[in-house]
Amino acid sequence: MKVGNIVFEKGLFLAPMAGVSDVGFRSVCSDFGAEGCFSEMLSCRAMLHNPSKTVLMTIVEPNEKIKIGQIFGHEPEIMAKAVRNPLLDKYDIIDINMGCPAPKVVKNGEGCALMSNVCLAEKIIKACVENTKRPVSVKFRLGKDKDISLEFGKMCQEAGASFVTLHARTLEQGYSGKANYDAIAKLSQSLEIPVIGNGDVVDKQSYNRMLTTGASAVMIGRGAQGKPWIFQEVLGQTFDGDKYKVIEKHLTILRKYYNEDWLKLYMRKHFLWYTSDLKFAAEARLKLATTQNLDESMEILKQLLK
Ligand SMILES: Cc1cc2nc3c(=O)[nH]c(=O)nc-3n(C[C@H](O)[C@H](O)[C@H](O)COP(=O)(O)O)c2cc1C
Known part of the structure; x- marks a missing residue:
């Protein structure tokens, strides 16, 4: 997968996981082949003041290969300001969270709530793209309660996103049920920009199944918890180290x-x-x-x- 002049040789991403994908965890996942590491989600409003909690979340280790800073918010001007914040200078790519189902995020009109407000989502992507030279990507779900991922993905592409990640569940599903790999396949076939497939990859078998969708790359979240070596295992190398x-x-x-x-x-x-x-x-x-x-x-x- 190629994004501008950034080349992903393995196409393996560690998912953003608030309260999990800390700098130490990202570093050990990188050792095992996670090529793109997303930060925990960073609040654009908080970034107006750069509180120490946010500053700590933006620390990266030298062995993290391609660094992706994930931001969330609902105000285009504040998000535009956030992407210009020097705190984010270390990131190669800026990702916008449009998939978080947490009630405290959704009730502010942020995260996955933006999938129900496509005009605002579009304004936010355009504002971010216009305010940084780096690639901007969007991570989203199927939709609120039905699959609108195709229309939404096309909008992201038109608005200037360099790639998208689809966690193939609805907001209402939360983390229940199974990720809909057909939706990932349909989106991958329909967009010109790369699509990262996400949801339920926990071993080599599920990784291979995700590859059949035609997604350009694969993102792993919960499957890496307690098992950062999963990134080498899905490529066929068992881990028998310490x-x-x-x-x-x-x-x-x-x-x-x-x-x-x-x-x-x-x-x-x-x-x-x-x-x-x-x-x-x-x-x-x-x-x-x-x-x-x-x-x-x-x-x-x-x-x-x-
Ligand atoms: C504890 C936890 C925290 C998460 N935090 C974020 C987040 O900050 N931003 C985001 O886009 N997704 C977040 N997610 C969703 C994951 O990135 C991923 O989309 C989801 O877990 C599905 O992938 P998986 O089946 O490989 O875990 C989180 C998931 C979990 C379990």
């Missing part, structure tokens, strides 16, 4: 930027995902879910994974 070392790297990067009190709670979910396939580890995993000390957690993980 899982503990992967977790240690993930944590070491985060420790450079975040305080221990916050991290010890934040990392619990990652630790549980990293150990979710271990049998007979219920007691140790319960400790991981409750301990107040990261060094203790790492000791438990060392014992579990040795």
Whole structure:
């Protein structure tokens, strides 16, 4: 897949996941072949003041290959301002979130709510494209309660988007049911710009199924949780390396930027995902879910994974 002069050789993307795809996680996913890494979604309104929380979310590691900053909002002028914000200078591509189903986002007319307001969505894309020299992409769903992805994708293309990502579920579906791969196939056939297929890729088999849609590239979200090596596995390389070392790297990067009190709670979910396939580890995993000390957690993980 090619976007301007940016070439994606493998066509593998790590999905934006608020509260999950932190800088440490993106870095270990990059080690295993995630070529394009999306940031967690960044509020354009918050970027008017650059609060420390947003600044932290824009930190990137040198080994992240193609860096994509994802923004969300509903006001074209404020979004235009955001894409000019020096905080986003490090990103190769700016992505606009038009797929988030979270009620607090949708009720502001942002995220997937924009699929029900196509005129505004179009204004936002045009405002962003006009205010940056970098490629602008759009990530969206099928629609609110029915599939309008084809019309919506065409609008994005006309408005100047360089590529789109389709998470093939409706807003109403949330994360239930199955992603509609036929819709991804139809969109890929109909647009001239590349389409990234997204939804339910969790292993080599589902990755191969996604490739049959003709999508130009594949995005993986939940399938990478606790399993950043999925990016090499879908390409046929099994991972038999040291899982503990992967977790240690993930944590070491985060420790450079975040305080221990916050991290010890934040990392619990990652630790549980990293150990979710271990049998007979219920007691140790319960400790991981409750301990107040990261060094203790790492000791438990060392014992579990040795
Ligand atoms: C915890 C979590 C947070 C997410 N945050 C975002 C986000 O910030 N921006 C976005 O566009 N999508 C977000 N998503 C959606 C994912 O990017 C992706 O579209 C969805 O999980 C489907 O892909 P998957 O089946 O590979 O997980 C999030 C999903 C999850 C599970």
